[in-house]
Each structure stands twice: as C-alpha cells, then as structure tokens.
Amino acid sequence: MANDSPAKSLVDIDLSSLRDPAGIFELVEVVGNGTYGQVYKGRHVKTGQLAAIKVMDVTEDEEEEIKLEINMLKKYSHHRNIATYYGAFIKKSPPGHDDQLWLCYGILWCRxxxxxxxxxxxxxxxxxxxxxxxxxxxxxxxxxxxxx
Structure with a gap:
C-alpha cells in the first residue's frame, strides 16, 4: 500500500528545526558504538526515566537514512519488540562542524x-x-x- 510507505513522509522532517536536547535529555554513560555513532544510557531530565540515546553526526550524505529511521520509529514503535520512540533532537555544533542528532528510545533490553x-x-x-x-x-x- 502506498500509504504505508514511511518514505512518503520523508519530506515532512526538517532536521534543522528539531529542538535542542538540553534540559530534556542528558547523557549518562556510553553503552555501545555503532556504524553511525555512539549509544548512551540517558535520562529524561524532569522525570528521571532512563532512555537509550543514539548520538550521531548529521551529514548531508546520511540525512535521508536518518529521516527514514525517524519515520520508521514513529510508525512502528508501538510494537512490544520495537523500542519506544521518545523523540529526535539536534544539538547544534560550532560552524565547520556537523550538528549532532540525538535519537531517544525506550530501553528495550530491560524486557x-x-x-x-x-x-x-x-x-x-x-x-x-x-x-x-x-x-x-x-x-x-x-x-x-x-x-x-
């Protein structure tokens, strides 16, 4: 079905308009390294709820893949075997450096x-x-x- 395609809504995501994670999520410790960045145990600042946070540099080459991942998480994170999607954030970097994307998930491994x-x-x-x-x-x- 054409309506089920997550790629259809790729244009709906403007990475530069995402909020800064400061005051919302904080990194606690590194728990792993991946192809696109590091995964941290993080914490929601107000509630103390733990989260998995994937931190990766945003490059133009990977922007479409990042948008696809966000769309997939938004669409499918309701399933008990898929990590719950808490949100995506952009941590701005100084000029000449890539901004960092923070993808925040529920901690699936506890299950x-x-x-x-x-x-x-x-x-x-x-x-x-x-x-x-x-x-x-x-x-x-x-x-x-x-x-x-």
Missing part, C-alpha cells in the same frame, strides 16, 4: 531480563536465552516483513 519465565524460579540455560531472544527479534522483524 529481555524480566520475562514471564522468572516466575518458575528455575535457572535457564544459555540455549533457553538464545531461543527467547531470537524469537523476540523475529517478532519485531515481522513488523517490517509481514510475509515471514
């Missing part, structure tokens, strides 16, 4: 450690954990590839 099987009060093997995580990843991917 992996609080699964219903804990009520059985038994140890799970590594194989159980691998099966559980694989199943949950496939459920999340099903959103993007419904014919699976």
């Amino acid at each position: 992996l450690y609080h699964r219903p099987c804990e009520e059985h009060k038994r140890e799970h093997s590594k194989r159980d954990w691998i099966a559980y995580i694989s199943r949950e990843i496939l459920r999340g991917l099903h959103i993007f590839m419904p014919t699976m």
Whole structure:
C-alpha cells in the first residue's frame, strides 16, 4: 500500500528545526558504538526515566537514512519488540562542524531480563536465552516483513 510507505513522509522532517536536547535529555554513560555513532544510557531530565540515546553526526550524505529511521520509529514503535520512540533532537555544533542528532528510545533490553519465565524460579540455560531472544527479534522483524 502506498500509504504505508514511511518514505512518503520523508519530506515532512526538517532536521534543522528539531529542538535542542538540553534540559530534556542528558547523557549518562556510553553503552555501545555503532556504524553511525555512539549509544548512551540517558535520562529524561524532569522525570528521571532512563532512555537509550543514539548520538550521531548529521551529514548531508546520511540525512535521508536518518529521516527514514525517524519515520520508521514513529510508525512502528508501538510494537512490544520495537523500542519506544521518545523523540529526535539536534544539538547544534560550532560552524565547520556537523550538528549532532540525538535519537531517544525506550530501553528495550530491560524486557529481555524480566520475562514471564522468572516466575518458575528455575535457572535457564544459555540455549533457553538464545531461543527467547531470537524469537523476540523475529517478532519485531515481522513488523517490517509481514510475509515471514
């Protein structure tokens, strides 16, 4: 369906008009490095709610991919196996440097450690954990590839 295409709304996002994250989210510590930047454990300033924050430089070459990611998050973050989208922010840099985009998500990995099987009060093997995580990843991917 043409209406379901996240690419259709790419023109609706103006990265330069996004708010600054100062006073809204703060970075706590680095938890990982990725292709496009670093991922931090962050905190919502007013509520103290923890978040995952991907911080990346905004370059013209990657702007369309960034817009696509934002659109995908806005559209699909309601699924229990997709991180909840809290928002996107731009931290302005001095002239001559790339601005930084902050993509703020709910912390999805917490769900992996609080699964219903804990009520059985038994140890799970590594194989159980691998099966559980694989199943949950496939459920999340099903959103993007419904014919699976």
